[in-house]
Amino acid sequence: xxxxxxxxSRDICQRGTSLTIQCQVDSQVTMMFWxxxxxxxxxxxxxxxxxxxxxxxxxxxxxDKFPISRPNLTFSTLTVSNMSPEDSSxxxxxxxxxxxxxLFFGSGTQLSxx
Amino acid sequence: xxxxQSPQAVILREGEDAVINCSSSKALYSVHWYRQKHGEAPxxxxxxxxxxxxxxxxxxxxxxNEKKQQSSLYLTASQLSYSGTYFCGTAGGSQGNLIFGxxxxxxxxx
Numbered sequence: 001x002x003x004x005x006x007x008x009s010r011d012i013c014q015r016g017t018s019l020t021i022q023c024q025v026d027s028q029v030t031m032m033f034w035x036x037x038x039x040x041x042x043x044x045x046x047x048x049x050x051x052x053x054x055x056x057x058x059x060x061x062x063x064d065k066f067p068i069s070r071p072n073l074t075f076s077t078l079t080v081s082n083m084s085p086e087d088s089s090x091x092x093x094x095x096x097x098x099x100x101x102x103l104f105f106g107s108g109t110q111l112s113x114x
Numbered sequence: 115x116x117x118x119q120s121p122q123a124v125i126l127r128e129g130e131d132a133v134i135n136c137s138s139s140k141a142l143y144s145v146h147w148y149r150q151k152h153g154e155a156p157x158x159x160x161x162x163x164x165x166x167x168x169x170x171x172x173x174x175x176x177x178x179n180e181k182k183q184q185s186s187l188y189l190t191a192s193q194l195s196y197s198g199t200y201f202c203g204t205a206g207g208s209q210g211n212l213i214f215g216x217x218x219x220x221x222x223x224x
Contacts, residue, residue: 042201042214042217096210101210103148103212107155
């Protein structure tokens, strides 16, 4: 199993600023994903973080707003850019060792934008 | 396309059984089931890859009807620890990017 460390665990940010969330996996993984979850709601897939290439974004999410990096097989970052209160949510990093294997999740980053 | 889960919520007494359903309007490559407790990350329960596949461990099992594009999660003789929100996640292809349903909130009472 993989252990995922995500930081920061929470942050309060001002409107118009950016926050970068880091995700570190304790072993090499093939797939890494970023999800967003509003309290009491479902998990919404933002993008698939591809190692060595651009991330693949889901409908409604764009690279300018949510730039993602994945420099190697154990690390990824998600930046939430030019934040507004609507970006307040929990952001979750997840990973799997192969395609269509079980997902492991980080503990999440609770973001509040004022 | 987001899979549809039912019911949205269920309340059980300890020892009772429950079934949670997950259906999709598109062909499915796989179905995953996860449980999330309040304030925690989702935890993997099981994955079903083949049509007609059934899996289970302890008193939790699941089935996958590929033809009907649906899966069901069965919780038998529920325990207090089963409380939480259950999500099904579906993959339309082999890439593994999961789209999750809205969840089913399960509460098990003594």
